[in-house]
Amino acid sequence: MLTLLFSMPLGLVIAFGSMSRFAPLRWLTRTFVWIIRGSPLMLQIIIIFYGPGLLWSGTALPRMTATIIAFTINYAAYFSEIYRGGIQNVPRGQYEAGLALGMTKTQIFFKITLLQVIKRIVPPMSNEIITLVKDTSLARIIALREIIMEAYSFVSKGFIAPLFYSGLFFLAFSGILQIIFGHIEKKLSYFK
Secondary structure, eight states, X not given: OHHHXXXXXXXXXXXXXXXXXXXXXXXXXXXXXXXHHHSOHHHHHHHHHHHHHHHSSSOOOOHHHHHHHHHHHHHHHHHHHHHHHHHHTSOHHHHHHHHHTTXXXXXXXXXXXXXXXXXXXXXHHHHHHHHHHHHGGGGGGGTOOXXXXXXXXXXXXXXXXXXXXXXXXXXXXXXHHHHXXXXXXXXXXXXX
């Protein structure tokens, strides 16, 4: 939940940076997105957890903090591309029609563009959010106790059922999210 709270607005800021007319900012944000999307989330978690301690001879970040930071940065990069694609795929004629009606750029964005962007980004955003739920199991790489790690601890005691139960939990949670996002998509079908 915290990852979504932080990564969705950060992704929008990054998207605006990658669409900026200021070339150095556009280059910097696109390079950042390329690096984050091109490297494994597991590696990012490790770097954020151990990196500060190695660089400044201090202690590592708290496990939960490092996990939230890594997930936020990773998903903000992915969300930024979804936002950018949604914004850039609104036909230019929509913008020009708003100008012809005497609307300001802000009015055009909030009253014309944003509504169409939301409709376009819901399916890929729902996919990323469901992936985020499943990626939480990667937190075990820095020994943060999560559901699969807890279930796996029972395997050494001869019990395998908890692993299947944890799989059922992820399946049920993902199914609930799919139903919710399917409902949202139907509500947003006003552009057909």
